[in-house]
Structures are given as structure tokens and as C-alpha cells.
Amino acid sequence: MKVHRAVRYRLHPGSARKNQQLHGTAGACRFVWNHMVGKLRDEYEAWGICNFSYMSTKNVPTPGLGRTFTILRRHSYKWLQGYSAYIVKSSLQPIERTYKAFFKDLETGRKLNRKPPQLHGRWTTTPSFPINYESAKVSGESLYVQKVGWMKLAGSNPYPDGEFKSGTVKYECGNWYAYLVYEVDTQVSLPHSIKEVGIDRNIAEGRLAVLSDGTKHGGPDLKRKVAKRKRYERSMARKREVWWKNQKNFCGPKPQGRPRYQPSNRYLRTQIRHQRACAAERFARKNWGHHVSKAIASEYDVAYVEKLNIRGMTKSAKGTKEKPGRHVKSKSGLNRKVLASAWGTLELCLNYKMEVRHVDPAYTSQTCHQCGHVDKDSRKQTDFKCTACGHADDADVNAALNILAFGNGAAGRGGGDTGGKSCHSRPGKRQEMGLPDRREPVKLST
């Protein structure tokens, strides 16, 4: 089976000219992007329609984005000729995709959660540009980018036989990085005896992932890293304010709307330190995910996890101006905890080490694993004591056992990967009332 795998390398430009050329290419992409997005906005405002497609078509009078770029490059902005046309052109492709999704939402009248493409601010966008096998080459430990030249890659490649397909070059934390995507062949071997495990994910300290065999995996210790990041955040807030106050001799037209400012050099310096602190936190979490998932995958073949809509769960409780939400502060604190507990990271890391199946999360923590009785009073914080049969266990281990049982069908819930869909049957409830299972047709005696 062919799969795509991304590898992150540090990219050493090797000379000031190449470094400048990388910044220039990213800048050209941003410039052309803003030009196109602005043009499409104007067209849409004037005519209520805009030609956002990359290719020109016969039935639309305005040329496509690719053709418009060529005209720009040849006549209006000749400085663009110093950068790879292929790279800058291909960086426009998300415009078409985003607009298509946006208009589809408009047509179908679904809840609008998509925006049309946004303008990229000079100080708020990470300089980056896309590459692929036509605009770049990979040979050994070097990367060739059109109009920039050969540069050295630092980092290890776990897929030496992989075929380079595409990637992104990004300026992060004050350094250049290359994210290369390889097409890799994977051998899928089915194990003879399948060992299954249920995993309950949590936000409590020391038990971020609890297995059905009773193993508890605590999270990474990020206290110092978080403190460092927050210190830089405070520092940045101060610096931005200081700069704004110094604008006494500001002349020219008063800026409209949000104040537009150019950050000071001290602000930019702290910003890079802040980005490094963020990256350290991110890497620590990822490292934890890989360690824990490796420990799980070395013992088991199939993992059952709850299908959690993390984005939906961590939505802000703020509400609207007319209808303000309740408990906004405590919800935002919970959201932060959920996001910090790296659920998504763990699932991602598990996903390519073993088979991950999803289970409907309803009642996993309220069901008794022994008798199947569902009662929310059974659970008291971290302890579980069944109100029906008196079975006592750790609440998270009980939940993990339930996830495993719901997943492999031992609890009579249909079993297997439900894809997160509700199974419409509370386990144990019908059996308790002496009713036949809903799935088996009741035979009438004639």
C-alpha cells in the first residue's frame, strides 16, 4: 500500500543570497496571493460573481488565476521574474479550493463556518511557499529549489526509499525548515492473534491515557515550558504597547478600523523566542505521543478509542452579544486543558503504528463493566462504585474496559467501528428490564 509521510528537516541556505532568495520567494507568494484575493473580492462586490478558478475557461470573460499571474509577471510587476514562476503560481491553488468550499456552503445554506480566502498580513503570516517534484529536487542530503539553488538538509529521513512528492518550505522560529512529503510503500501484515485494548482519554493529571489493562499514562511535564511561553507572551504584549505609545509624531491619514502597526525590532526578537518556546512545547507533546503509542503498539494490535469531536468540544462558550454564554471562564479553562492533553496527537501517533477503531463515547464512563448497569451516580471523580451490583473499580479503567467491550461487541452494542455514530441502545438497559434484544426479530407463535 502506498501512503504519504511527511518529514521535517532543518534547511540551511548556506549563503546570504540564498537566504534572501528564500525570503523573496515567500514574499512574492504573499504579494501575488494578496493581489489575487483583493481582485476577486472587488469582482465579487461589483458583479456578485468572480472567476476564482486557476485555469481559464471559455465561458468566463476574466482569465483564470494562472493566466492573470503570467500577465502580472510579464508587464506589471517585472520584479516577479526574479523568482520561480512555478512556485508562486502553485501557491495560488488554495484560493480555488477555499472559494469552492465557501460557495458550496452558501448554496446549500449550511452553517457558514468557512471564510473566503483571507489577506496575508506582512507581520502576521509565517513566510512559506509550496514545492513539489517539478519545482524542487531532493538528492541525498540536499534540496534544490528553483531560482534558489542547492541547499543542505539537516535531519534524519526514516524513509530512505520513499519518493519525494511535494512539500513546504517555512521560516519558523528564525530558521528555515523544509517539510517534505514522501510516497512510501508499507507492508501490511495481519497478525495471527489479534490483541485488543481500550483506551480512555482524560484531562486529569497523571492519567491522560488509561488502558483497559489498568496502565495509566501521565502526560508530559510541561510546567516550565508553559511558564516560559507565557513569560514571552507577557513580554510581547508590553512591547507592542510601548511601540504604539511612541507614535507621537505620526503624520498622514489616520488609520481606519484596527490600528495597523509595524512591530518594533524588540517585539520581533521576542516573537522569535516565543515561537521557539511554543515549538519546544509542541515537540515535547509529540515526543510523549510517540513514546506512549509505541508502548501501546508493542503490546497490542488493535486500539479502541472514543470518537471525540475535539473541535466541537473545545468551542468557546462566549455566545453572542445579545445572548452571552454562561460559565465562559471555566469553559475556556477546560478547553485549554482538553487541548493541552494532546488527545489528537496520541491518536495520530497510534494511527500509523496500529489499527485504531472508533467507539461511540455515550455512557462509557457511567456503565458498570460487570453488570452493564447505567447510572451517572456510580461515578464519583476517579472512583467507580456500581449502584446496582456494588462492583468497585478505578473510574477510568472501568471506562476503558467499556470502550473495549463496546468496540469488539462484547457488550451487545453491535460492536466494531461504529464510525462514531450512535448505536441507539443503552447497554444493559433492555436486558435489565427483561426485554429481548432489539436486533433479534421477535418470533410470533402462530
Ligand SMILES: [Zn+2]
Ligand atoms: Zn454493576
